[in-house]
Amino acid sequence: MDPKKRSSDKASQEMLKHTDETGLETAWDRFEQQEPQCGFGKLGVCCRICTMGPCRIDPFGDGPQAGICGATADTIAARNLVRMIAGGAAAHSDHGRDVAHTFKMAAGSDSCDYMVKDELKLREVAARYDIKIEGRETKEIAGDLADAVMAEFGKQEGTLVSAAAYPPPARQKVWEKLGVTPRSIDREIVEIMHRTHIGVGSDYKNLIKQGLRACLADGWGGSLIATELS
């Protein structure tokens, strides 16, 4: 196929011309082989969360309007969407956890390949987590910061420190009003898996709300940690 019909990006067009000439398979080829894609899947109305399924809803209204457990199209689509959010938030945030572990090892070692190169940034980030800076060695501050960010993952009470330390106050007020201020990074992901299990959450608005909490825990928690400590 003409590369210009496959992508509007000039670099991608050039790459696609090259892969066509050399016979290399790309995601574009595989996408075309998948067409026509499953209509139920595209609408998000197919569910295989439990072994009673797979269940699917007839989008035209003639066939089944609920899965075996009673889940409607709204419930199934919301469950599918928020489980995708859980997967993405887990991938970003677990990367942040690994960065935090490496940071802790670097902070406590004189022979680690990694080191704190930007001391000013270290102090700026530590201040956001309310860590004492004055009169302290870099290693001490870095050790406390590593502990503080790692505690954000499994926090059991309250909300994320970073969710109060980084976003503009007006944005935090919106989250408070909507009840979506993230509580801890791992918790928001686990709660998605809990609420979307058969027989648990069925209100699609409530499910989406939990998805929003996980998005915020990812963006202002796990991903932020990965960026700030890198």
Ligand code: SF4
């Ligand atoms: S959770 Fe409900 S809709 Fe999904 S597969 Fe099980 S019975 Fe079907």
